Amino acid sequence: MTAVSTDAEPSADPQAEKKWRRRGLLALAVLLPLTLAETSFDSVREWLRGEDLIARDIAFGQSVPFGGGSWKLADLRGGKAGRLPEGAFAVIATFTVTIRDPDLQKQWLGCKLMLIDAAGHRWLPDIIAGVGLPDGVMNCASAIFSGAKPGDTITVGDTFIIPQDAVKTIRPAVGLGSERPWYLRFQRPPK
Amino acid sequence: MKIRVLGNLAILAATVALSYGMQVTKPHYADLTAPLPVDGAMGKRVHARSFDVRLEKVVFARQLKTNQFGQEKLLTTSGLWAVATTSLTATDASTTVADGTWQGPTDLRYNQTERLGYRQDMPPHGVDPGLGKLGLFVFEVPPDQIRGAKLLIAARRFGPLDAQARISLDGVRTGPDGQPADILPQYDLDAPPRDQGPQDQGPQGPAQETRP
Numbered sequence: 001m002t003a004v005s006t007d008a009e010p011s012a013d014p015q016a017e018k019k020w021r022r023r024g025l026l027a028l029a030v031l032l033p034l035t036l037a038e039t040s041f042d043s044v045r046e047w048l049r050g051e052d053l054i055a056r057d058i059a060f061g062q063s064v065p066f067g068g069g070s071w072k073l074a075d076l077r078g079g080k081a082g083r084l085p086e087g088a089f090a091v092i093a094t095f096t097v098t099i100r101d102p103d104l105q106k107q108w109l110g111c112k113l114m115l116i117d118a119a120g121h122r123w124l125p126d127i128i129a130g131v132g133l134p135d136g137v138m139n140c141a142s143a144i145f146s147g148a149k150p151g152d153t154i155t156v157g158d159t160f161i162i163p164q165d166a167v168k169t170i171r172p173a174v175g176l177g178s179e180r181p182w183y184l185r186f187q188r189p190p191k
Numbered sequence: 192m193k194i195r196v197l198g199n200l201a202i203l204a205a206t207v208a209l210s211y212g213m214q215v216t217k218p219h220y221a222d223l224t225a226p227l228p229v230d231g232a233m234g235k236r237v238h239a240r241s242f243d244v245r246l247e248k249v250v251f252a253r254q255l256k257t258n259q260f261g262q263e264k265l266l267t268t269s270g271l272w273a274v275a276t277t278s279l280t281a282t283d284a285s286t287t288v289a290d291g292t293w294q295g296p297t298d299l300r301y302n303q304t305e306r307l308g309y310r311q312d313m314p315p316h317g318v319d320p321g322l323g324k325l326g327l328f329v330f331e332v333p334p335d336q337i338r339g340a341k342l343l344i345a346a347r348r349f350g351p352l353d354a355q356a357r358i359s360l361d362g363v364r365t366g367p368d369g370q371p372a373d374i375l376p377q378y379d380l381d382a383p384p385r386d387q388g389p390q391d392q393g394p395q396g397p398a399q400e401t402r403p
Contacts, residue, residue: 088322121320122284163321 052112052175052183060187067108067176068101073186074155076172078162082130089164090128091115093172094137094157104144109177111140113158116185118169125158133157226345226355233362239354241286242318244344246358247276247325251337251371252378255329259308266306270333271371274378275342279326281318289315290350291328292343294357295336300343304329310380327380338369 058064063072078091093113101107115123125139133139137157138146148154162170175183231237236245251273255266266272279288291314293301307313307329316326328344337360345355364372 085322085324120283123319124285126285126317126319161319161322163319166321 048181049177050110051181052114052173053181054183055173055185056182058184058186060189063098064184065100066174066184067111067178068099068103069107070098070100071174071184072096073172073189074157076170076189078167082128084128084161087164088161089167090131091160091162091167091170092131092133092157093160094134094155095172095174096153096155097143098151098153099148100150102148102150104146104148107176107178108140108144110175110180111144111177112175112183113140113156114173114175114183115160115162115166115170116173117162117166117171121166122173123160123162123166123170126161128159128161131159133159224351226350226353228343228355228357231356231358233358233360237356237358238282239345239356241282241284241346241354242288243280243282244288244356244358245278246342246360247278249276249342249360249363250274250375250378251373252375254377255307256377256379256381257307257310258381265377268331270331271337271374272378273330273332273337274380275328275330277326277328277344279316279318279324280322281320283320285317285319286346287315287317288326288344288346290343290345290348291330292345293330293332293336294341294343295332296339297336299336301330301332301336304331306331307380312380329380334370337363337371338365 056064058071058073060073063070065071072095074094074096076091076093078089081090084090093115095113113125134157137155139158140156143154143156146154171185171188173183173185229237229239231246233246233249236243251271253268253271255268255272255274257264257266273293275291291303293303295301303314310327312325312327314326314328316324318324318326328342332340340360340363342358342360343355344358346353366372
């Protein structure tokens, strides 16, 4: 008896049910990728903010706004100095920065000076026994706490140890927490 | 009708069994994200993701001599000191190599010693691309954990899904009792390595080419 009563009415129903099933499947195709994107959004953003991925190439002598300041490559020099391993070269890279936003602790968080060669190898600063930074040059970490005011021009730099065969192609680069994943890659000074 | 009920029950039972099976065989999260081992042998360059490592030699000693803050210290152990000398270099970017683990033949794992304090030649080793560097990893191990042991080297202690060099210590000569053939009574970490005892533990002999 009951079977009859349900049977009689939904003669049009299978169509509707099919339609809804199809809609549900379609919605799934949209919702699943959306869910995936939503759940991974924070991780992806966090990762992008931590990596120097996309280079902005800067010509030598050009000054560009970056992380609340105006950055310009001041000097890049290398040589055999101090106590170095065999086949290694000491390099000092310096930048002049005109400060606009003095909140460097926020703008320059995770400040990284690098040397990048033609093959994409990256060198971070090293301490070289017997080689110090020139007078008036500070490294990134000290610059952050230097209390520089808007309009001040400071010189930021560091020392690197690189293998001799990379000397010809290295280019200095700067990455700052507030600008990642973008970073600045400077053309070498002309000889 | 009866068949349908029975069929449903069978499907339910199968589902429960499958679910239970999956639950009990589920790997631990730490295993799922464990470091990925890259196997290698002594004296061979092992290519991990962010660094290259070659195990040059392993020296065993009963006592370890070291300088701490200007004071000479003699460290004893109830087992043996194993001093592994590696040459390290970064692959793409300057990085650090911090973790060394001694894995015995029965998969017992020994962390590096923390008794030596800060030393320049101890981890974390700062390494740069294209520049070789000698780095030490020092362990205290029981004598029966040496034959068939492996040295595990990774950039970090807990590096999920990062590469871990797994170097088998096949170049270590051991006696019939499983103990190393050459055990120094004392090893001085601050003396030039050439001045001390047997140096030919590696298959390539004293592989010192990265040292000027």
